[in-house]
Amino acid sequence: MRGWLVLMAVVGASATSTAVAASLGVTPARLTVFAAATTVPVTSCRLEAAADTYVDQLSLLSNFGGATTLLVWSSLLQNRRSFVRFDLSTCAIPPTARVMTAVLTLFLATAPSNSRTYVVSRVTGAWTEAGLTWTSQPAVAGSPTATRATGTASGVVLTWNVAADVQAFAGGSQTNNGWRLTDSSEDSAAAQQGTLASKENAAAAARPTLDITFYP
Amino acid sequence: MLHSSRTRLALAISAALAASASPAFAAALGGFHSGGAGSGDAAISTCDADGFPVGFTTSAGAVTGVRVTGIADPACENGRLSLTLTNLAGAGIAGGGPQLVPVDADSTDDSLTVAVTPQPAAETVAGVRLVVVGP
Numbered sequence: 001m002r003g004w005l006v007l008m009a010v011v012g013a014s015a016t017s018t019a020v021a022a023s024l025g026v027t028p029a030r031l032t033v034f035a036a037a038t039t040v041p042v043t044s045c046r047l048e049a050a051a052d053t054y055v056d057q058l059s060l061l062s063n064f065g066g067a068t069t070l071l072v073w074s075s076l077l078q079n080r081r082s083f084v085r086f087d088l089s090t091c092a093i094p095p096t097a098r099v100m101t102a103v104l105t106l107f108l109a110t111a112p113s114n115s116r117t118y119v120v121s122r123v124t125g126a127w128t129e130a131g132l133t134w135t136s137q138p139a140v141a142g143s144p145t146a147t148r149a150t151g152t153a154s155g156v157v158l159t160w161n162v163a164a165d166v167q168a169f170a171g172g173s174q175t176n177n178g179w180r181l182t183d184s185s186e187d188s189a190a191a192q193q194g195t196l197a198s199k200e201n202a203a204a205a206a207r208p209t210l211d212i213t214f215y216p
Numbered sequence: 217m218l219h220s221s222r223t224r225l226a227l228a229i230s231a232a233l234a235a236s237a238s239p240a241f242a243a244a245l246g247g248f249h250s251g252g253a254g255s256g257d258a259a260i261s262t263c264d265a266d267g268f269p270v271g272f273t274t275s276a277g278a279v280t281g282v283r284v285t286g287i288a289d290p291a292c293e294n295g296r297l298s299l300t301l302t303n304l305a306g307a308g309i310a311g312g313g314p315q316l317v318p319v320d321a322d323s324t325d326d327s328l329t330v331a332v333t334p335q336p337a338a339e340t341v342a343g344v345r346l347v348v349v350g351p
Contacts, residue, residue, distance in 0.1 A: 030262060030263045030291075030295065030348070030349075030350055030351065031262070031347065031348070031349055032262040032263045032264050032292065032295070032347065032348040033345070033346070033347045034264075034267055034268050034344075034345070034346040034347070035343065035344070035345045035346070036267070036270065036343060036344055037342060037343045038270060038341070038342075038343055038344055039339075039341060039342060040272045040274060040279060040338040040339070040341050041272075042338070042339075096275060096276040096277075097276070097277060098276060098277025098278075098337075098338070100277075100339065214277075215274050215277035215278075215338040215339070216274050216275070216277075
């Protein structure tokens with residue numbers, strides 16, 4: 001204890017490490033010191049959608065898996081909702097990894113006439129791109145994952161923070177069934193129509209993406 | 217007597233790491249430096265003048281170890297390597313060692329993985345301070 005007190009006193013007096021070491025009698029031993037600013041590199045991964053489609057309340061049994069657009073409409077009894085899913089296995093996220101960020105990005109090709117709030121919700125049931133219809137759409141989690149105002153400008157990127165869901169998917173506490181995208185206030189008397197690019201869109205840069213960063 | 221030597225060694229490591237945390241020392245290092253402590257003091261020399269690249273091992277987003285490479289062979293062999301991880305404020309948040317730099321037959325730079333405790337969240341690590349005492 002006394003030794004530590006002496007040591008701290010020496011260091012506190014701004015002595016060089018040389019002097020400190022020398023005072024402790026370690027000379028002529030070598031003493032090599034090194035300091036560097038460094039950070040732990042985060043692992044990044046960008047995914048393109050593995051499946052996406054929309055469903056139409058007016059066409060209860062129709063499937064639009066091959067469409068180049070994803071529709072989010074609020075219109076009385078003519079609502080439309082979109083679904084998107086990513087294959088996380090490509091990122092090889094360890095189950096114990098800590099997901100730092102996960103951003104879902106969609107390109108709003110045509111904005112609604114009034115700014116709307118688009119809600120992203122975690123889907124809790126299985127679906128397929130080629131089979132999903134309004135009638136067969138699965139349920140979603142009770143609480144939405146994220147919301148985002150659309151604005152009224154077309155040709156813009158919209159993003160949602162879905163990190164908590166991706167963490168749950170990676171850790172295995174939730175099954176990855178992707179997300180549903182809806183207008184927060186459906187059944188509008190005056191139709192509010194948003195059109196987003198799907199994974200089949202000709203413009204590759206406009207397709208849905210999921211950007212993830214994590215520490216293994 | 218043996219006990220006294222070990223105590224001195226431990227104190228020397230602690231002192232070097234502590235001294236390297238001081239603003240003056242950090243400024244002298246210019247943020248990235250390796251060398252003998254206290255240039256101008258001929259009594260103590262360095263075993264490696266070109267620094268040590270470091271990498272990290274993580275688990276569940278926490279740093280569990282630091283991989284130190286580029287350790288001069290044979291100059292640093294039989295030295296005892298200790299390190300401290302620091303946060304943005306320069307405060308120590310984890311440490312590891314002392315660990316013996318083993319002797320080998322070749323002359324290729326050595327490497328060593330030093331386990332650290334506690335295991336800090338990866339994003340909190342902003343720097344590393346390292347000291348080799350001896351050989």
